[in-house]
Amino acid sequence: MVALAAVLALFAPSGAGGGERRPLKIAMFADLSSVYSQSGGKGAIEAARMAIEDFGASAGAPVGFVFADPHNNAKNGAAIARKWYAEGVDVIADVPNSAVALAVQQVSREAKRIVLFSSPASDDLTGPSCSPYSVHWTYDTYAAAHGTAQAIINAGGDSWFFITADYAFGDAMERDASDVIRSEGGMVLGGARAPLGTMDFSRYLLQAKNSQATVVGLAVAGQDMINALRQASEFSIVQDGQRLAGLLVSIADVNSLGLQIAQGLRMTSAYYWDQNDATRRWAARFFAKTKRMPTMVQAGVYGALAHYLKAVQAVGGADAEAVMAKMRETPINDFMTHDGRLRIDGRVVRDMYLFEAKTPAESKYPWDYLKLLQTIPADEAFRPLGEGGCPLVSER
CATH class of the missing domain: 3.40.50.2300 (Response regulator)
Structure with missing residues (x-):
């Protein structure tokens, strides 16, 4: 696990001119060493960085970004999430394991902060365990089955x-x-x-x-x-x-x-790199950075954070209630999603x-x-x- 003190030290304004504005703080869980490191892993971190590069400046505040590996352990994930939210993290992205995601979702609910899931599959995240502060972005077990x-x-x-x-x-x-x-x-x-x-x-x-x-x-x-x-x-x-x-x-x-x-x-x-011109253009950017074509999970990390950052820009801040409302009311249109929508249960519905x-x-x-x-x-x-x-x- 990455040391928390070192992780949180990375939260700093990204560029001059921030004045008194508090940086927007984005955190992310990624599997860097285990079974999900190829489908998510370093590639998912790179996808998150791409979204921040593309949309972070429009969010109206400097953006800090940090990540940690919970080692597919729910207790680790919950403890790190609790610490991050206490330190002012506005949103947590991805989470590479359903058990960890369910634990982090509970912490998110208690903290009233947003979490964006791309990797975890369990549709319990939008079932009995659903939360007003979570977004299940890319796919789930119901869709796969x-x-x-x-x-x-x-x-x-x-x-x-x-x-x-x-x-x-x-x-x-x-x-x-x-x-x-x-x-x-x-x-x-x-x-x-x-x-x-x-x-x-x-x-x-x-x-x-x-x-x-x-x-x-x-x-x-x-x-x-x-x-x-x-x-x-x-x-x-x-x-x-x-x-x-x-x-x-x-x-x-x-x-x-x-x-x-x-x-x-x-x-x-939800995504294949060679579907059409739009999927190929984004994949080419990703490939230039990673030398691999993106998985749907990695593409979903980008899409979720891009939608979040657009909502932050639209409401003029990172207030969780306002941002979630804007994300729900705004149709999702990007290189992998056409006229998608975010439901009240947290499920993003797309082809x-x-x-x-x-x-x-x-x-x-x-x-x-x-x-x-x-x-x-x-x-x-x-x-x-x-x-x-x-x-x-x-x-x-």
């Missing part, structure tokens, strides 16, 4: 065995995918729980193979997803007649695996996209990994507002 699982069910995958991350994200992903499967008349034949950071998935894959389920659903993410998919190939899961469903696959995972292994995988995403990993022969240039199968309209992609159990909905 209803995109990828629905497509696989439509293609005949009617019986499933889950290998699930043993914490809040995995719980939510398996639950949401199971709801889709059962609603379509399918069956869940069993499952296994894998600790975060599992290196050897062999015993879980053997259970999946012995279940004779049509589909092996992988409700894991990041390096865990890479390990599971690579070892599934070694176990000849697909070759022996079962299908693999990676319920949260990123372009970083495909890049690590290579198309020889990843080909045919279907995934639901999602179902992609399939190309075969090696189909890929024509570096990072040419995915082909679009379907655009999922916003109102179909995300859970209906009244079904999540968010208390803020009934209070309206």
Whole structure:
């Protein structure tokens, strides 16, 4: 963990002419060393810096920026968040783990300060645990399950065995995918729980193979997803007649695996760098800084902070109530989102996209990994507002 004293010392006016204005203080959690370091990590920090470069000057005050790695530990995340808010941090961005995010969201609610989630997936963040001060920006388990699982069910995958991350994200992903499967008349034949950071998935894959389920659903993410998919190939899961469903696959995972292994995988995403001219222009800027194409999480960090900074400019300050109201009333339009909107439960609603990993022969240039199968309209992609159990909905 980064030492807090050193972290907070970075909060200083960024440029001359600030006068008596208090700097706007932006903090961020990032996984710099563990399972989510490729999908978020240093790239997410760079995306945040890009948003501050592009929109920070218009916010009406100097901007300070700092980050820390909570090491996927909810207690660490809550303690750092509490300290940051006490020191005057206005907004916390990203948070690379659902369990940490749920803990940070509670601290945010108590402090009445804003938190912007891009990495965490659990849709409980906008369900029973929802907060008037949090924004779930990029995607969630409901969207991922209803995109990828629905497509696989439509293609005949009617019986499933889950290998699930043993914490809040995995719980939510398996639950949401199971709801889709059962609603379509399918069956869940069993499952296994894998600790975060599992290196050897062999015993879980053997259970999946012995279940004779049509589909092996992988409700894991990041390096865990890479390990599971690579070892599934070694176990000849697909070759022996079962299908693999990676319920949260990123372009970083495909890049690590290579198309020889990843080909045919279907995934639901809010962003792919090669969709259109706007996505390519932003990706080119990101690539120039990182030498990698951005994931949807990294693109979402930029989008969330850009929307926040525009709201700060519009209301003339960082008051959380005023900024959240402005963010909700302002349509979201950027390189990855068209006419998106922020609901009262904290969910950003936007179109999602179902992609399939190309075969090696189909890929024509570096990072040419995915082909679009379907655009999922916003109102179909995300859970209906009244079904999540968010208390803020009934209070309206």
